[in-house]
Amino acid sequence: MTATAIRYPEQASEKQIAEILDLLLQSPIPVSYQEALINSVHSIDCQQAEAILLDLSRLLFQEVRYGKAKEVWMETWSRIADQIKSRMDAELLAIEREFDAIFRLRR
Amino acid sequence: MAVAQLALTTGGSSLKVPTPPTGGEIATVTSLAALDTTGRVVSGIEKALDTTAQAINYAVPAAAHTVCSFLPVPEVVNSAVTSSLGFGTRVLTATAKESLQGAAFGATAWTRALRHSVAVNGATEDLEKTSASKDFLARCIAESAEKPAVKESLLSYLALRSQLAELRAEESPDRGKISQLAQSLASFEVKLRDFQEFRDLKAALEAGPKFVEEQSKRINSLATAKADELIERVSHFYQEHVGSLAGEVEGGWTRLETEEERRAARTKLRDQIAARLLKVFESELSSEETKAALSKVTHDLHEGFDCYRSAFRGAVGTALGVLFVTGGLRGALQAAWDGASYITAGAASWVGDNLVSTVSSFTGWVGEQVTTRATELYEWAKGSIVHAATDNPLTRAGSAIVSAGVDAATAVSDGAQQLAESLMPASPPDLSHPYWTGSSRVMTGVDEHFNPLFGESCTSGFPFTPRGETLIGNPEGIAQYFTTPPTGPAHPVGGESATDFIMRRVTGK
Incomplete structure (x- = not known):
């Protein structure tokens, strides 16, 4: 029987860990998880680091995308509000004309 | 469902x-x-x-x-x-x-003409009063x-x-x-x-209430102000140009006996004008064009949120898997234990009760209350972890995470008491413990009874375990930490490294 050497993945690089922390601290991940990951980040390997980096990047991307959707949504509401104001001004003018017509008729 | x-x-x-x-x-x-x-x-x-x-x-x-x-x-x-x-x-x-x-x-003609909109005004007014609710x-x-x-x-x-x-x-x-x-x-x-x-x-x-309240107030205020403005303008206009005929507005009121009645009549006129303006507001809001515009942006908003939530769950799922294989899951569960203990010890809020039930279902520490939602939790945890990993192109890492994460979820949901015994101490954890909270002391290995040994930072080569709060929001601290290289390889004690020790304790293997 020959001994088989077990090959372990390399530890995560300093660059990877720095990126993980950077993204992690910006993320909405619960703080308790953040702290647990920070406390464990020294022992993860490079593949695990890549996996979590990918997910954190995706999370932040989607957060930004969602934020933009919210902005567009609010802008749409603002535009609708402006339209309504414009229509109300027109209605106000129409009411005034009705007053005018009524008084002229009675005159 | x-x-x-x-x-x-x-x-x-x-x-x-x-x-x-x-x-x-x-x-x-x-x-x-x-x-x-x-x-x-x-x-x-x-x-x-x-x-x-x-x-x-x-x-x-x-x-x-x-x-x-x-x-x-x-x-x-x-x-x-x-x-x-x-x-x-x-x-x-x-x-x-x-x-x-x-x-x-x-019973003037224009009053009757405006009357149909009164109901809308009344409804909107009532909505305004109650929309704060x-x-x-x-x-x-x-x-x-x-x-x-x-x-x-x-x-x-x-x-x-x-x-x-x-x-x-x-x-x-x-x-x-x-x-x-x-x-x-x-x-x-x-x-x-x-x-x-x-x-x-x-x-x-x-x-929602805040938004509706603000919008309702804004629109009502606008309508009322414009109605006042119109009455003022109309009265002034007819007094100047039509003389006594302006009495249809003012004269109608002066025929009323008391000042209070006249004031009430004027207020009602104002409200009726405002009601008509409010009807415009409502019809504009419910127009097909408005609906179409809102439908699109709302769809985009919901889709964005769904993706955001999915990404969140994926990231947390991966985090669970990584925490498991690195031993950090135990620390996360300790936090849960701490929260549960704190809540059960006397937190009197609904939030507390709700969470303790949820935490209980996750960990199985409260016995009978666990069963139903533990299953749900397991399915959810497994699904999210599998999703996180299968969606990950790094299949090898993903597989490891799936395996570890699903195992962890299985352990959590299947073995309520076993979980408490295998993962958790018999009493709430002491979070002042240097390893779990992070300090200048680190776990250096294990003794003959496989209890962890602690030493000063880096003396064993085991990386310094930082306190979370020293790093969060502290970029200098992060930089300092990561620019300080480890002094050497992990130090095994009794033929077993600290990592292996943690893994063995967690997995029981």
Whole structure:
């Protein structure tokens, strides 16, 4: 029987860990998880680091995308509000004309 | 989830779920006291379940937060507005018509011409008065649900929230009843959370009322101001140009006997003009063009949120897997334990009760209460972890995470007592312990009984374990930490490294 050497993945690089922390601290991940990951980040390997980096990047991307959707949504509401104001001004003018017509008729 | 399954009960609770109120009751149901207590409950829930760091850190253990996911940020103001306006109008129009038309003064032609819009004005006015009530608006959302089963469930959920508010308003609330209510509420939270109507409801509870209130006030204020302006202008115009004929406006009032009557008449005229303007507002809001515009952006908003939530769950799923294989899962569970202990020790809030039930289902520490939601949790945890990993192109790492994560989820859900024995200490953890909280001391290895040994930072080559708070928001600290290289390889004790020790303790292998 020959001994088989077990090959372990390399530890995560300093660059990877720095990126993980950077993204992690910006993320909405619960703080308790953040702290647990920070406390464990020294022992993860490079593949695990890549996996979590990918997910954190995706999370932040989607957060930004969602934020933009919210902005567009609010802008749409603002535009609708402006339209309504414009229509109300027109209605106000129409009411005034009705007053005018009524008084002229009675005159 | 089948809609039929939504006819939820209180899960055997002895508390009576109140009968959902009718539309007529809704119009008169709110009071300032109710608003206040409802506001406190809602505020507490939203605060604690929100993704803000402080709330989660202190009130929401990580595990519970994962189970609950996180609540959507405000995303349905359009629904809130249209539902509340539409529903409010439907509910209140009849009453408003009768009362306001009956009180309409005079019989001039233009008064009659404007009268039809009075009902809308009355309804909107009433809506404005009550839109400060989260309870009212939430009921509008619930009542406007198309599917009867969803509507019934939403109303039952709101009824439970009202019951809870009443209980909490008592000086010495019955903890048992609150706990029972919390269990029932948690059941609704879990079973309704995938329904858009429920998300609308939660968003309305958070931000909808404020939005509607602001918009209603803005529009009402605008309409009233313009009506005043118009009356002023018309009176002035006819006094100058038509002389006595202006009396149709002013003269009609001067025929009234008292100043009070004249003031009331003027106010009614103003309100009628304002009502017509408000009708324009409502028709514009419900126009096809507006609906189309709102439909698109709201669809984009919901889709964005869904992707965001999916990404969040994926990241947390990966985090669980990574924490498991690195031994950090235990620390996360300790936080959950700490939260559960704190809550059970005396936290008197609904949030506390809700979370302890959720935490219990995650960990199985509270025995009988665990079974149902532990299964749900397991399915969710497994799904999210599998999703996180299978969606990951790094298949090897993904597979490892799936394996570890699913194993962890299995252990969590299948073995309630075993979990407590294998993963957790018999008593709440001492978080002042240097390894778990992080300090200048680190775990250097294990003794002959496989208990961890601790030493000064880096003396063994085992990396320094930083305190979280020294790094969060402290870029210099992070830089300093990562620019300090480890001094050497991990130091095995008794032929076993610290990492292997942790893995063995966690897996039992």
